[in-house]
Amino acid sequence: MNAMTYVESVLEKVKRMNPGEEEFQAAVTEVLHCLTPVLEKNPQYMTHNILERLVEPERQIIFSVPWMDDRGKVQVNRGYRIQFSNALGPYKGGLRFHPSVNLSIIKFLGFEQVFKNALTGRPIGGGKGGSDFDPKGKSDMEIMRFCQSFMNELSRHIGENVDVPAGDIGVGGREIGYLYGQYKKIKGASEPGVITGKGPIYGGSLGRPEATGYGLVYFVREILTHQGITLAGKRAVVSGSGNVALYAMEKLQALGVKVVACSDSHGYIYDEEGIDLEVVKTIKDVERQRISEYPLRANRGEYYPGFKKIWEVPCDLALPCSTQNEIDGKSAGKLVKNGVLLVGEGSNMSSTLEAQRIYKEQGILFAPAKAANAGGVAVSALEMTQNAMRTSWELEKVDSLLHKIMQNIFQDAMDAAAQYGHPEDLVLGANIAGFVKVADAMVAQGL
Template sequence: MNCEEVMSLLKRRFPNEPEYLQAVEEVVESIEEVYNQHPEFEKANLLERLIIPDKIHTFRVTWVDDNGNVQTNMGYRVQHNNAIGPYKGGIRFHASVSLSILKFLAFEQTFKNALTTLPMGGAKGGSDFSPRGKSESEVMRFCQAFTEGLWRVIGPDTDVPAGDIGVGGREVGYMFGKYKKLVGEFTGTFTGKGREFGGSLIRPEATGYGNVYFLLEMLKTRNIDIRGKRCLVSGSGNVAQYTCEKLIEMGAIPVTLSDSDGYIYDPDGITREKLSFVMELKNLYRGRIREYAEEFGCKYVAGARPWGEKGDIALPSATQNEIDGDDARALVENGVFAVSEGANMPSTPEAIEIFQQHKILYAPGKAANAGGVSVSGLEMTQNSERYSWSAEQVDAKLKWIMGNIHDNCVKYGTEPDGYINYVKGANIAGFMKVAKAMMSQGIL
């Protein structure tokens, strides 16, 4: 297998899908050497079969707004690979959603889920509908209409969706309710559900908590204490909020948050009390992060991202490609020595190259943000057992899973000079598990 030849062919077949091509290229570059050590993979054309999704479902979503106007959006579900378990991955509602983005997310999800050690395949879905600015009734009607287009291709042993950007507990609840009515039975087909009807403790916190647990494992490799370290966090939604909560608990000092309008920089640090304000602002009132600056009198920069501020650790927790080459250089120059990704693919290839050239600790999202899908997998287990674990039990399992993911990254990613290439380690570890499962099951 030659990486350049593979990517050249893929670019001819899918020329208008840059996010998907970017995600595939990163993995193919990482696994090229180990793949070529297994001629049986090439004989079975395994790489091409793994790159291209098993199934892509596209459907129209028609719903009625509060003014009685009929609206139409697109709905998608990309079922990428189920070699190690049922398809599993979030649903994203955002105006930017496209097939390219969902294919990249489903591809990444396949390897992320493999890293968790839980039996889950990879998928992703969503719509170009944005809940922002919509009434409660409009969101409900859209979710119900979306589920009407989705329900036939999901199920507890087929495909188990969860939340993602624009899809929280509210949206999952509406989709689950409609699914339950259409199918006529109560099954654990969605995760991220409310605690009242099968949701798991620690699920809302899991991605943020897991990211910090992975960061702590990285810091241990260099005997660095997280206490007192100033942390640049992007985003202000679920992942960013619980990343900050765990950082504060560990003695670190988060100093930034952001949204699509701009970012805040609080040199005094985001405290528990200030974080409570953010959670109420974003979760209850769906406000904007500039209101934090107005409330606490700190710096707010409109139309920008927080990567030019001084800090020790960066935790990008917003969206894909939010750190480019210039941002990466600014982070390095300002003293950042660790980057742990809470979002999916938030760093561009140029940014990743800069991080690795400077030998900083860099954890890709498929490893560092696997906590969310890990606890989703644990929720599936609890649903199947008709049982609920305590918060302490779930948190202990989450810590173990993140530690195990880190160990596998070290196993496959340690280079001759001792530097741990977490990108390479995560990609090879995830790839080998999926590849061996596919080989065992024959040509399908």
């Protein structure tokens, strides 16, 4: 069987075994289509059926999460933990609390996490979890009760040498604290390495909240530097207003970039003078309000309903940091028409396959998520190291290590792309570089 036939047979099986799971199927399709040249040069991967083994999660856990709201009424949500691959180390990946969460989304995220984690060079496998619970509009007590109920079941399946969850959309420092507190009560022991994203006062790493956003900007800078382009003086649009977006904007501004727009799930703000980041942080982080408050608080800028319209704002750099598939073909076309230079993914699979095709055809520089947003899990791995050593590192050390990791990811992806005949194709390069590390470990360890 040749490589292309093998890939298509695996994709056919994925579609048959996972009907209706569009996000998962799209993620698998994108990765596997990049791997044909690797399989042609390394037929042992086909002999060992590596692809068939990789696309099937090692464990899929689905459970109910009953919790009591402030009115005394019992609510029930669904929880997930997908343990995809531990070839390189314990399963590692975040928890997402959002109404859109379903099995397909968690599987797509877990599959992507396998390769992303491999790219960091840290000894961690890939997994993902979450729930269709929506923290928005809930009181702190409701969120605490939900997190405690969620951990009652999750605690059976995790451990610092087994599976180490972290935060994601809807799961920030508050939720991580409640989850870890309940884990300690259940286990009767302090095991800080079981979860990452913790507060620094109880085992978390300095620099973890900033890591994904900072790492994204470091990766974007590597691409531009390679092209002989300076980051300073550019004009950027950043979707989202969570941790990834906020810290991406912070680092961009520190490096001389003017950020003119950001968003939430209801709409976006545009400020020609440049976004006042402290105002946005107060609205979103402290008050947990909508971004529509910005013009009144900053006394400048404008708010527009409809978050997808943010991609109509002219910019040099477009950094989607909100959710999957937020840039479709239509939005990509508008970015190209308005002269975008680079698209850098802060959220997972931010761009649809059609959007990625447009970038490639139009010569737009593209930083794919599994490489560009790996900074968060990289620093999570550094947090695990600090926990194992019972120590804490200075922020400067963590940031320096993060910067070096992002440089290494860029170089590994570039080298892999060149080795397999597609110079500077970072999508193909990142997929191949991550895959080879996992595949070699699987071959070495046998069935």
